[in-house]
Amino acid sequence: NAGVIQTPRHKVTGKGQEATLWCEPISGHSAVFWYRQTIVQGLEFLTYFRNQAPIDDSGMPKERFSAQMPNQSHSTLKIQSTQPQDSAVYLCASSLGGAGSDYTFGSGTRLLVI
Amino acid sequence: GEKVEQHESTLSVREGDSAVINCTYTDTASSYFPWYKQEAGKGLHFVIDIRSNVDRKQSQRLIVLLDKKAKRFSLHITATQPEDSAIYFCAADSGGSNYKLTFGKGTLLTVTP
Numbered sequence: 001n002a003g004v005i006q007t008p009r010h011k012v013t014g015k016g017q018e019a020t021l022w023c024e025p026i027s028g029h030s031a032v033f034w035y036r037q038t039i040v041q042g043l044e045f046l047t048y049f050r051n052q053a054p055i056d057d058s059g060m061p062k063e064r065f066s067a068q069m070p071n072q073s074h075s076t077l078k079i080q081s082t083q084p085q086d087s088a089v090y091l092c093a094s095s096l097g098g099a100g101s102d103y104t105f106g107s108g109t110r111l112l113v114i
Numbered sequence: 115g116e117k118v119e120q121h122e123s124t125l126s127v128r129e130g131d132s133a134v135i136n137c138t139y140t141d142t143a144s145s146y147f148p149w150y151k152q153e154a155g156k157g158l159h160f161v162i163d164i165r166s167n168v169d170r171k172q173s174q175r176l177i178v179l180l181d182k183k184a185k186r187f188s189l190h191i192t193a194t195q196p197e198d199s200a201i202y203f204c205a206a207d208s209g210g211s212n213y214k215l216t217f218g219k220g221t222l223l224t225v226t227p
Contacts, residue, residue, distance in 0.1 A: 004157075031213055042219035043158075043203065056214055058115070091157060099213060100146040100165055105157040 004106035006092050012112045013082050021077045021109045025094030032075045033103060034067055037089040046090075049075060050097055082113040116141040118206050120218025127225055133191045135202055135221045140185065143209025147180060147187045152201045152220070161202075162189070194225045 005024040013019045025032045034046040047057040049069040060067065064082075069075040079086055089110050093103035121136045139147075148163035164171045164178040164187065171178045177190040191198055201222050205215040 033214060035217075043217040045214055045216065048214050050213070056212055093158075095213065097213065099211070100163070100207070101213065102148050102160040102163055103150075103158075103215065104160070105150075107157045 004092055004094050004104050006090075006106035006109050008109060009107065010110045010112075012114060015083060015113055016081050019079045019082050019086075019111055019113075021079075021090050021092075021111070023075045023077070023092030023094075023106060024073060025075065025092070026104055027073070028096070029094035029104070030072075030097035031095045031101070032069060033093045033095070034075070034077050035091045035093070037091055037108070038087075043091070046077070079111075082111075084113050087111055087113050116144060116206055116208050116216040118204060118216045118218045120204055120221055122221045123219065124222045125224070127194050127223070129194055129196060129225055129227050131194055133194050133198070133223055133225070135189045135204065135223070136186065137188065137204035137206075137218050138184075138186045139206040139216075141206065141209060142185070144206040145209055146207040146215075147178070148205050148215065149176075149178065149189050150203045150205065150217075152203065154200075158203060191223075194223075196225050196227055199223055199225045 007022045033048040036044045045059040052069045064080045089108040091108045093105045095101040117140045127133045145166040150158040162176045175192045180187045201220045204218045
């Protein structure tokens with residue numbers, strides 16, 4: 001079991017460019033979560049899927065962020081027209097999906113927008 | 115929505131002493147309270163959790179206490195070791211069928227030999 005795999009580990013983009021982050025959840029986990037981590041804001045919830053269906057995207061900045069889960073083996077987080085304030089570590093986690101299921105986190109993608 | 119406040123941003127203890135990290139939450143519907151540990155440059159790693167049907171849980175040197183009336187929960191690390199040094203995050207669920215967790219801002223624990 002390789003755990004939750006996130007790629008790339010590091011990404012540098014120029015302001016205004018697009019960034020796509022990938023997450024491969026643990027096989028058999030039905031829930032996938034995306035969080036953003038910064039020093040100032042801590043861990044901010046972005047969105048989550050259960051059985052590939054979007055359940056809660058209340059944390060997503062609506063205009064430039066989008067997330068998809070086209071199949072049970074991967075999810076993507078896309079940021080269009082990246083801004084310096086998007087610089088953060090983006091963490092993906094998966095869980096079995098029942099109430100009170102603990103998350104397994106990936107190592108994160110560190111995004112730097114210059 | 116749920117808000118979780120983690121009271122200690124930093125905590126420093128001597129090896130062998132106990133460390134206590136306190137969190138409060140706002141949503142009375144929350145029923146699941148996990149703790150995660152993050153070592154430098156790594157993702158978060160689950161350490162222990164407690165559910166609202168109990169008020170105490172222990173796993174080796176880790177003890178979690180839950181006070182539902184006060185909406186407060188805490189992590190106690192006994193007999194601390196240098197390898198316990200990390201950032202610890204508390205979290206709470208939203209209750210019902212929404213499984214997302216809301217996290218506190220983290221406590222940097224330093225255990226000095």
